[in-house]
Amino acid sequence: MSNWYMLTLVGKDRPGIVAAVTTALFDADCNLGESSMIRLGQNFSVMMMVEGGDEAGVRAVLQPVAERLGLALHIDAIDPGLHQRLVPDVCIRVHGADRAGIVAQVTTRAEQAGLNILDLESDVGGTEQQPIYILQIEGVAEQGIDAIQTALAPLQADGVKVDVHPIETLIG
């Protein structure tokens, strides 16, 4: 039982998906590692690291559940990978009037300044007439936070508010 898989399930959201999927996995003697579920719009998505038998066996267990719930199922074999978590040391918050290209500009400039993104979340708020874009990124600043701050500063001139601050992890 040392085979690990990344399961991805995507589809229209409805109550009960997580319980149905995890119960099927449990009944098939699979173990869950890290997992992350998020709802985007009206859509459900989850990625789960699962330890179990062979890929065909995992698929046989999940396919009927996925079909019943209207979900697309994707399975990839992965390296066993628990306890590999990176700890972010920088948080970037960006917001401004919604326009094309904000995420591409921010992430490209930050990447060139040494950012490894660990977590990214974005949303559109405001009104339909005046939409605003909100972006939050956590990551590891491999060349330091000042380098990222300097790289992103020019975007402020385009009316995008960019806030870069350290994440200090307290170990006690």
Next chain:
Amino acid sequence: MAVLEILTYPDERLRQVSGPVQQFDAALQARIDDLEDTRLAGPGAVGIAAPQVGWFERVLIVDVSGRKKTRNHGHLILVNPEITEWDGFAMGREGCLSVPDYTGNVVRAERIQLEALDRHGEPLSFDMDGFEARAIQHEMDHLDGLLFLDRLVSRRQDLFQRKVYKQ
């Protein structure tokens, strides 16, 4: 002087409430030295509390003076500490010697007033804020059998509801 074993979750002993120190004797001094040796032997811990080494008295050590741009009161050995005032809320990321390989977001008071005794029983009082105040609150939780896991908030939850901070 010795590096002691650190209790790790889910060891039930981490859940117990520690009692106040009564005797400021040579044995206490030796135990404090061992506690500090254990903190320094760990991976970059800015603080440690006695229950983490199976010593269930209200003693903690905090030292954030090694961090850049961090207001601090130096190396603190605090006996029977009490927080007398809280102010503000801040979210920050915490990990723990007793919870290896996991970090998470925790809401703490931004500023605290603190009263305690030093290792010889002399009274101390501090106004502190930010990272140092967070470290004190993290360690004081250990004295009451709490871990940062008990206070986790979602990493995706940037806005959190105000609530009365548990004393």
